[in-house]
Amino acid sequence: MTRAEPTEARLALAPGARVGIIAGGGSLPVEVAAGLVRQGHAPFIILVDGEVDREADFAEYAQERLALEQIGSLVSLLKRQRISHLVLAGEIRRRPRLSKVRPTLGLLAIIPSLVVALARGDDGLLKMLTRGLEKRGITVVGAHQVVPELAASEGTLTTAAPRQSDWRDIQAGRAAAKAIGALDIGQAAVAIGGRAIALEGVEGTRGLLERTRDLRGHGRLAGKERGVLVKCAKPDQELRADLPSIGPETVEAAHAAGLAGIAVEAGHALVLEGPATLARANALGLFIVGLPAMEPANGQ
Template identity: 65%
Template sequence: MTTPTTKAEGAGRLQLPPGSKVGIIAGGGKLPIDVANGLTDQGHKPFILMVQGEALPESQLGQFEHEVLSLESIGSLVGILKRRGVTHIVLAGEIKRRPRLGAMRFNLGLLSIVPLVISALARGDDGLLKVVVRGLEARGFTVVGAHQIVPTLTAGEGTLTRLAPSKADWKDIKAAHEAAIAIGVLDIGQGAVAIGGRAIALEGIEGTDGLLARVKDLRGHGRLAGKTGGALVKCAKPDQELRVDLPSIGVQTVEGAHAAGLAGIAVEAGRSLILDSATVISRADALGLFVIGLPAKEHV
């Protein structure tokens, strides 16, 4: 096993200017909590804007200054952030649904961005995220990545677990990595699974958990019958806006990979997040899975 690193080589924690206030636009999952706790450890008190139905006030986020905003009220976003004195913004966590257009609460703030949002939706999720980032920056905010606030979340390069990939595993890693890059070009997803040296499942709108559940269901059918092992690879989409929506794995990913009969997981070092990394690695070791960080921007 190579010595794991906890952040990208040369990466460092963002130094916030005096008087800065960070607002976290929080979706679901653990990432917003990790970012909020990381800011607190640095002496900064964040403001949390929870996306209704995704982040929960009764979660750990509720202990921070916060408001809840529905996707249909997104036109009020900038006004809320400015009223709270926010200077820097982190977009963190999952948002599983799109706003219901018929329920949108139109105001001048929303009307000003509708044309941009419509054109961005036609380009896919990454196009929409880029428009959101540009729109926030145009209104005076500085958008930063979760990995810049808490660099210890970033996957290091090399084998992070006791178990390293075998020669057969590397064939699966290579095939899944190539497939993940290919669907990233089309802005479909960030992950792929390969078994027996060929890609057999691609991440779609259901996300990584859904992908792994699908692989589990495929075991014992058709050409997969009797085949063991396999690998999940997650990587950033080519030309992705790296300040938002970096690929991430957590304990649930490890559990899902094990349930799907996979041998391990590979992520892109420096451009992927490992949530609660100590627990992730410990659980992977306990289940006999490998977790590795692939060199960024390189094919394996």
């Protein structure tokens, strides 16, 4: 089965629009940049120092490097480069150290809000950042708005489809993922045998799947088959940044953990390196399914 057409409408960019990408780790910023070029918009890349692992893929683009602790100079950089739209793309593995942040007049004004946002977790920090940028005339857009083909479509995206028992796991995993998402802890859960057995923490999805693999030989999981990884956006999440994502490595890790498949929310999750991800899932016999974003998961 081939992947369905995306339901998200592509963001209409004016001819003179200049789009910047704050690039972290992984393939997402690379795919966003390539999507913009296909639309006739050459992006300006802001490489987050120490986070980008595919720098060679940005060699052809205008770019500048920025440390997290230089966040106070971000707005002036965007204005200097005449950036009208900004995409936050890629994994940022650490937070800025406030003790090393270089103060500016603009940053000093929002330091109290920054401290509160850091205390509230990743989503609180992202919301503060996007609102602060938009107050200064920068339109923040999501990767799924610029390159909607990255967004997961609704339905089964692979040759293999969930069994009836898998739908029980999907429901249990989705409920657990939403619960930890409400606490801004993580976006994913693994369910086996109709109950959640592992939740995503600061170690991310890779660590979650490694724990699941290690648990296979212990206690109530001994001899259990199948199981599902479910990734969901957090309730009230800032959807323009940090959407849940899966890629070829997720498929490999899910297979190594003995899982039967992966479920994500259609339109609220990204399938990175889509053809490779689906091809690998098909080769390994895993299913990938896009769930209705606003409705309970079911087998219909």
